[in-house]
Amino acid sequence: AQSVAQPEDQVNVAEGNPLTVKCTYSVSGNPYLFWYVQYPNRGLQFLLKYITGDNLVKGSYGFEAEFNKSQTSFHLKKPSALVSDSALYFCAVRESLPGNTPLVFGKGTRLSVIA
């Protein structure tokens, strides 16, 4: 069975500092990996995804994520945090095998960027 772990419920960062939101996954085969962001009272918005190829994936709003197969991780990063980045971040995974296995989400990490 596929699963996602986001070990930190909350991450606090000072504005201008780099940020990292951690994600590890478990799948039987190769993964498709995603990051979504949720602002208050809104739906989830897609940030970026990893399918294959380059391990460093660049996405929206200056975010990037690095796929590390040996550590089964897909951490979200940004070189310089903004106050407006404060939101709830979800990592998600599904196996790349044929079939209709659902997209599985982690519990989310609340990012707070302090001015």
Added chain:
Amino acid sequence: NAGVMQNPRHLVRRRGQEARLRCSPMKGHSHVYWYRQLPEEGLKFMVYLQKENIIDESGMPKERFSAEFPKEGPSILRIQQVVRGDSAAYFCASSPSGFGSGANVLTFGAGSRLTVL
């Protein structure tokens, strides 16, 4: 393009009543997914539908919950005889192709927040 439209945004029901949540997918999307977000938990997959078909309902509770996506009109998530534990945010997402088509991106609606008194 109006995106994924969910209504109502907020719904209050008393225990034992029925809740109906509606979802209109993005134009051109024929695949719909329902997820539930409970307080302090992540999003839990409930059901995946394509027009007139339920593809995967492995996340749906066995009783009281049902979903449909008719040929015409929105997808409906129906909860009968609601209990307090059903209080949650219910999110609908859509995509032009299904889970089996690879790394397709889901587009989410703003959610329907159900409160059971």
